[in-house]
Amino acid sequence: MTTLKEQTVIQEAFKNRMDEDELLNCMRCGFCLPSCPTYVESGFNETHSPRGRIALMKAVADGLIEPDEDVERSLDLCLGCRACEPVCPSGVRYGHLLEEARDIINQNKKHSLPVKAVRNLVFNGLFPHQNRMRTTAGLLGFYQRSGLQSAARKTGMLNWLPKNLAAMEKVIPQVPKLREMKNRPTYFSSAKPVKKAAFFTGCLMDTMFLETNNATIKLLQLAGCEIHIPQNQACCGALHGHSGEKQTARDLAKRNIEAFEKLEADYIITNAGGCGAFLVDYDHLLKDDREWHERALKFSEKLKDISEILYELEFHKKVKLELPGQIITYQDSCHLRNVMKTSMAPRKLLNSIEGIEFREMKDADRCCGSAGIYNIVESEMSMQILDQKMIHAKSANAAVIVTSNPGCLLQMKLGIEREGLSRKVKAVHIADILVEAACQKEK
Incomplete structure (x- = not known):
């Protein structure tokens, strides 16, 4: 709960820091409403729509309302999927407004000691340090391989966890051994290199999803790229x-820009839609820093998702792709689609695989409810959104659900588990299914 003094400081910061022109760009037309999952799932509550949240931000900045718990709750409940942006006739950059508003509130309110400790551990002690991420992932891998996981499941210890976290434990992929994470090379050649690619490996992607990163590297090699991996890159x-x-x-952002610009690569490649959307926005993040803004712009201009670069380099024409008898569908990564504007390339690549039947999922562009750590901190709304997503996934009647982001992948795996479909349906990253299709002839 914010005190009166904190509310006064927050209100002044809203007045000084929020982009008034962007707030005024919202015409209150309502085109964003059907695209907003929290608006729909909350029973069409205007407060939980993009239009409603912008109105709240504007009212706080104008001093018409206090930045109380109701305002904070509305902002916290937002997924940040940015599905409202492509449908906005005025081109409002809602995501930028949301990030600024959240930053103002969180930097000017006093958190309880437990919350402060957790935030400090996660935001400062863990994610900025890849070696600590590897160590943490290594401990999870030890839990999986040592028999502790089996014992925890057999004894019912997991029943002490919240229901969705207990289910999530079942869908976490097998974590590679620590030495595998540490000893991966930083350069990969290609038989006929036509482009120089720098690979943004990510935090979770280079630990929990290391095999998907390895698949991404293999695809880039087959497409004709030599791949460089800067060792001093950081969390996005x-x-x-x-x-x-x-x-x-x-x-x-500055650490990453500095790490990648030294390579002078043709492209900077990412395979995680959430990371890619933030990376491509570095120029906005550093817009007020004269020294770094131009460097950030050059960085962002080189950024491409793995599906986009593969399609651009005609990978699907160079390599025979085949998966006999597979029925697949595709779930969009919100940030890949809404921010990086990549939606057709994944579908075209999947449709180029011989032997598969591609079925478009209804509302594939609607958020699955993962949204980073949203499915942990806002479990009820997340599961509500996921349940709706699984209705459409089941209607597609596909055996494989493909996506392009680790959070989406885990969320879809969770949905499959919740629906009792784990024997019939699997969720995979697009890089993994493309490598499987490309390597059929080697089997």
Whole structure:
């Protein structure tokens, strides 16, 4: 609960820091309403719509209302999926407004000691340090391989966890051994290199999803890229930027820009839609920093998702792709679609695989409810959104659900588990299914 003094400080910060022109760009037309999952799932509550949240931000900035718990609750409940942006006739950059508002509130309110400790551990002690991420993932891998996981499941210890976390434990992929995470090379050649690619490996992607990163590297090689992996790259900063820790996000952005610009690569490749959307927005994140803004712009201009670069380099024409008898569908990563504007490339690549039947999922562009750590901190709304998503997934009647983001992948795996479909349906990252299709002839 914010005190009166904190509300006064927050209100002044809203007045000074919020982009008034962007707030005024919202015409209150309502085109964003059907695209907003929280508006729909809350029973068409205007407060939980993009239009409603912008109105709240404007009212706080104008001193018409206090930045109380109701305002904060409305902002916290937002997924940040940015589905409202493509449908907005005025081109309002809602995501930028949301991040600024959250940062103002979180930097000017006093958190309880437990919350402060957790935030400090996650945002400062863990994610900015890849070696600590590897160690943490290594401990999870030890839990999986040592027999502890089996014992925890057999004894019912997991029943002490909240229901969705207990289900999530079942869908976490097998974590590679620590030495595998540490000893991966930083350069990969290609038989006939036509482009120089720098690979943004990410935090979770290079630990929990290391095999998907390895698949991504293999695909880039087959497409004709030599791949460089800067060792001093850092977390993209998305988790920080979305959670009111923008200064740390800026610091991480500078580390990444510096690490990648030295390579002078043709492209900077990512395979995580959430990371990619934040990376491509570095120029906005650093817009007020004269020294770094231009460098951030050059960085962002080189950024491409793995599906986009593969399609651009005609990978699907160079390599025979085949998966006999597979029925697949595709779930969009919100940030890949709404921010990076990549939606057709994944579908075209999947449709180029011989032997598969591609079925478009209804509302595939609607958020699955993952949204970073949203499915943990806002479990009830997340599961409500996921349940709706699974109705459409089941209607597609596909055996494979493909997506392009680790959070979406885990969420879809969770949905499959909740629906009791784990024997019939699987969820995979697009890089993994493309490598499987490309390597059929080697089996």
